[in-house]
Amino acid sequence: xxxxxxxxxxxxxxxxxxxxxxxxxxxxxxxxxxxxxxxxxxxxxxxxxxxxxxxxxxxxxxxxxxxxxxxxxxxxxxxxxxxxxxxxxxxxxxxxxxxxxxxxxxxxxxxxxxxxxxxxxxxxxxxxxxxxxxxxxxxxxxxxxxxxxxxxxxxxxxxxxxxxxxxxxxxxxxxxxxxxxxxxxxxxxxxxxxxxxxxxxxxxxxxxxxxxxxxxxxxxxxxxxxxxxxxxxxxxxxxxxxxxxxxxxxx
Amino acid sequence: xxxxxxxxxxxxxxxxxxxxxxxxxxxxxxxxxxxxxxxxxxxxxxxxxxxxxxxxxxxxxxxxxxxxxxxxxxxxxxxxxxxxxxxxxxxxxxxxxxxxxxxxxxxxxxxxxxxxxxxxxxxxxxxxxxxxxxxxxxxxxxxxxxxxxxxxxxxxxxxxxxxxxxxxxxxxxxxxxxxxxxxxxxxxxxxxxxxxxxxxxxxxxxxxxxxxxxxxxxxxxxxxxxxxxxxxxxxxxxxxxxxxxxxxxxxxxxxxxxxxxxxxxxxxxxxxxxxxxxxxxxxxxxxxx
Numbered sequence: 001x002x003x004x005x006x007x008x009x010x011x012x013x014x015x016x017x018x019x020x021x022x023x024x025x026x027x028x029x030x031x032x033x034x035x036x037x038x039x040x041x042x043x044x045x046x047x048x049x050x051x052x053x054x055x056x057x058x059x060x061x062x063x064x065x066x067x068x069x070x071x072x073x074x075x076x077x078x079x080x081x082x083x084x085x086x087x088x089x090x091x092x093x094x095x096x097x098x099x100x101x102x103x104x105x106x107x108x109x110x111x112x113x114x115x116x117x118x119x120x121x122x123x124x125x126x127x128x129x130x131x132x133x134x135x136x137x138x139x140x141x142x143x144x145x146x147x148x149x150x151x152x153x154x155x156x157x158x159x160x161x162x163x164x165x166x167x168x169x170x171x172x173x174x175x176x177x178x179x180x181x182x183x184x185x186x187x188x189x190x191x192x193x194x195x196x197x198x199x200x201x202x203x204x205x206x207x208x209x210x211x212x213x214x215x216x217x218x219x220x221x222x223x224x225x226x227x228x229x230x231x232x233x234x235x236x237x238x239x240x241x242x243x244x245x246x247x248x249x250x251x
Numbered sequence: 252x253x254x255x256x257x258x259x260x261x262x263x264x265x266x267x268x269x270x271x272x273x274x275x276x277x278x279x280x281x282x283x284x285x286x287x288x289x290x291x292x293x294x295x296x297x298x299x300x301x302x303x304x305x306x307x308x309x310x311x312x313x314x315x316x317x318x319x320x321x322x323x324x325x326x327x328x329x330x331x332x333x334x335x336x337x338x339x340x341x342x343x344x345x346x347x348x349x350x351x352x353x354x355x356x357x358x359x360x361x362x363x364x365x366x367x368x369x370x371x372x373x374x375x376x377x378x379x380x381x382x383x384x385x386x387x388x389x390x391x392x393x394x395x396x397x398x399x400x401x402x403x404x405x406x407x408x409x410x411x412x413x414x415x416x417x418x419x420x421x422x423x424x425x426x427x428x429x430x431x432x433x434x435x436x437x438x439x440x441x442x443x444x445x446x447x448x449x450x451x452x453x454x455x456x457x458x459x460x461x462x463x464x465x466x467x468x469x470x471x472x473x474x475x476x477x478x479x480x481x482x483x484x485x486x487x488x489x490x491x492x493x494x495x496x497x498x499x500x501x502x503x504x505x506x507x508x509x510x511x512x513x514x515x516x517x518x519x520x521x522x523x524x525x526x527x528x529x530x531x532x533x534x535x536x537x538x539x540x
Contacts, residue, residue, distance in 0.1 A: 088409065
């Protein structure tokens with residue numbers, strides 16, 4: 001099957017300094033791929049290049065088989081940028097922030113009844129339905145991340161691209177995020193996620209791509225062989241009964 | 252009936268004040284959301300060059316100010332979005348260039364002096380002409396169409412620009428439209444409030460409203476309500492007390508802000524306690540086996 005995202009020989013620069021030096025990366029439908037690596041290895045730049053937020057200086061990027069230059073079906077993709085907060089300079093309710101995701105379908109038209117239903121559904125999926133009318137700045141760090149994920153889920157995307165969703169989130173909230181993500185994976189959503197440590201997400205990961213110096217250093221295909229030095233040790237404390245079996249069937 | 256309504260110049264001033272009271276916070280809310288509260292001031296300074304050019308070329312100063320401030324606002328947006336200069340530095344350059352350009356050009360105009368600029372700098376109720384009212388109505392209609400009609404889109408762009416781009420929104424076009432709308436608002440407001448105080452009416456009603464509100468839509472509605480309240484009451488007060496309208500409007504707005512800040516403090520404490528209790532409840536639920 002056609003990959004949902006493919007980077008081949010991608011190079012990119014930030015402020016004249018080469019950051020990606022020929023990255024090859026492919027995510028198939030329903031696959032969960034983690035991007036790992038030390039600071040400055042090009043993890044975030046890779047995903048920002050993948051959503052066309054950083055211009056490529058070389059190589060090719062395809063989304064759902066279409067060269068990115070001609071790609072217009074942004075509603076097929078849910079993006080969770082690296083943010084510590086979902087709040088802006090003016091108060092906004094959880095519902096208002098999440099509704100912004102629906103503009104991938106609506107464009108410049110106003111939102112309607114179907115959009116409101118999709119927002120309710122997305123909030124349900126991340127377990128924040130009861131907080132819909134609350135201001136986002138009253139939420140905890142983990143809840144902010146769930147708001148950002150709900151915003152990406154409003155279009156029922158086939159691919160989720162997430163940049164460090166676990167950064168600054170305590171372990172309890174990390175487990176809730178892992179549950180949310182597992183539901184998406186069970187629905188067949190493909191995921192490309194930048195992580196500093198695997199943490200509670202480890203059981204979901206099909207493949208880990210380790211970057212170093214703007215290149216792919218190694219690719220680990222099976223969860224049991226995932227690089228231990230990038231794993232989060234607290235996951236050892238997880239109750240094995242709540243950890244689902246590895247979803248290898250999706251491969 | 253109020254005596255103030257008997258005079259045609261006051262009727263025009265109040266019409267202008269009403270439209271400004273609605274339009275200024277409706278655009279200002281997006282600038283505050285993007286933490287660019289001072290952008291209106293930058294545009295105001297550039298508009299001064301436009302007013303002076305109007306005198307020099309014997310053209311209508313209001314439309315000339317619209318033209319020049321749109322060019323300035325678009326240039327500022329392009330500098331900001333290209334990331335070539337820091338936003339505050341680009342803004343500073345605009346302040347200096349606009350003010351110096353205005354003073355220089357007005358002195359080049361035949362018989363012109365900085366005295367001609369005074370009513371534009373500080374506003375005046377008795378200088379709003381019938382042709383000004385037409386210009387103000389056209390510009391306010393445009394401003395309101397953009398700021399209410401594209402509310403969701405502008406909210407998304409000002410809340411998280413990168414995410415908005417990935418949803419496929421025409422972010423650059425929306426940013427330019429917002430810059431043009433802000434420029435139109437400044438020129439709408441300059442006749443009554445004055446260029447130096449225009450930005451206050453874009454910012455103070457919004458920050459006053461957001462102390463009481465929880466969401467964006469309610470903040471937008473309440474800040475427009477506050478904008479109308481302070482601009483109308485300020486204009487009427489300036490007539491009776493014979494004081495400049497711009498300064499009166501801004502001082503009333505600041506008074507309203509202080510009043511709400513004092514009244515809302517207990518409310519925000521209560522909300523903070525409720526939020527902390529909510530977060531604690533959630534972590535207990537998560538921690539429970």
